[in-house]
Amino acid sequence: MTDLDFRCTGVRPEPFGASPTLLFGLRIEERDHLPVHAVALRCQLRIEPAKRTYDPDEVDMLGDLFGEPTRWSSTLKPLQFAHASITVPAFSGTTHVDLPVPCTYDTEVASASYFRALARGEVPLLMLFSGTVFTGNDRFRAEPIPWHKEASCLMPVAVWQELIEAYFPNTGWLRLRKDCLEDLRRYRSAHALPSWERVFEDLLATAEAAQLKGAE
The missing domain is CATH 1.10.1220 (Arc Repressor Mutant)
Known part of the structure; x- marks a missing residue:
């Protein structure tokens, strides 16, 4: 089976998107150096809030999500951030691609509320990969990407702030009945x-x- 290794090389705002989008740089390596014709790649991104510390002001802002700090040992659970997909072109050995991830500033969405509460530092993210690899030397075959394929990413809070300020300068969103x-x-x-x-x-x-x- 084709053995792909995924690494996140960084994240930056998409400057010309129609809606707020983050670009996650991916380094993809085929460890056996077999030719890869294409990859239909899917990615689920999760926030891992327990993997960082928080300033007092951030703790206050996160009360709506996680409750009182005395309860955080049981409430600081992973949050769903986004799903994204991309078609990776043919390569041999190693390739680098950008994974576009659409974002929302709707404060009713847990991930947006979490990002908004942070003032500085980095956001611990886990990228879970799935999809299909199209490969083969003498014959064409399709193989699933194993569910255990994942990569960690530390996204600077400043990147999120830059993205939101570019698309929604000095504004916020409320959803009402x-x-x-x-x-x-x-x-x-x-x-x-x-x-x-x-x-x-x-x-x-x-x-x-x-x-x-x-x-x-």
């Missing part, structure tokens, strides 16, 4: 507010004033 969104639309219209930022600022100011009045 339709009825809640319609209530906000009516509030905005009734008060002739020029932007959604003003809607939330107005509501927060009203709530703060009511809280101060109640405390008197």
Whole structure:
């Protein structure tokens, strides 16, 4: 069976993508140096949060995901990040390719919420590979990539921050129920507010004033 070895050589933002995309550099080696005609490669990426430490501010931001730090020994479980696929062209020995991984900034998605909570350092990722290898010298054959093929990757937090700032500068995303969104639309219209930022600022100011009045 064809023996492929996978290594992650780095990660960087895709500068010209239609949507936020990270490019993971892969070094793929066929250890027996048999000719590889192509690889239909699939990759599952997982975040391994237990493999790094966290600053106090990061701990506070991660409460929604993992609860109180006293519980982290049982709640700091791997998080699903993304699935990606690519067709690797023919090679012999070793080749290098970029694996495009689409990303989201939806704060309801656990991975995006996790990335947003981090201020610095690196994100421990595990890349799990599967797919099909097309190989053969005298005859063409297809072989599955064994499920145990994987690679570790330390993605700098700064790379994620650079990606999000490029596509969504100084902004964030909230997902709301339709009825809640319609209530906000009516509030905005009734008060002739020029932007959604003003809607939330107005509501927060009203709530703060009511809280101060109640405390008197």
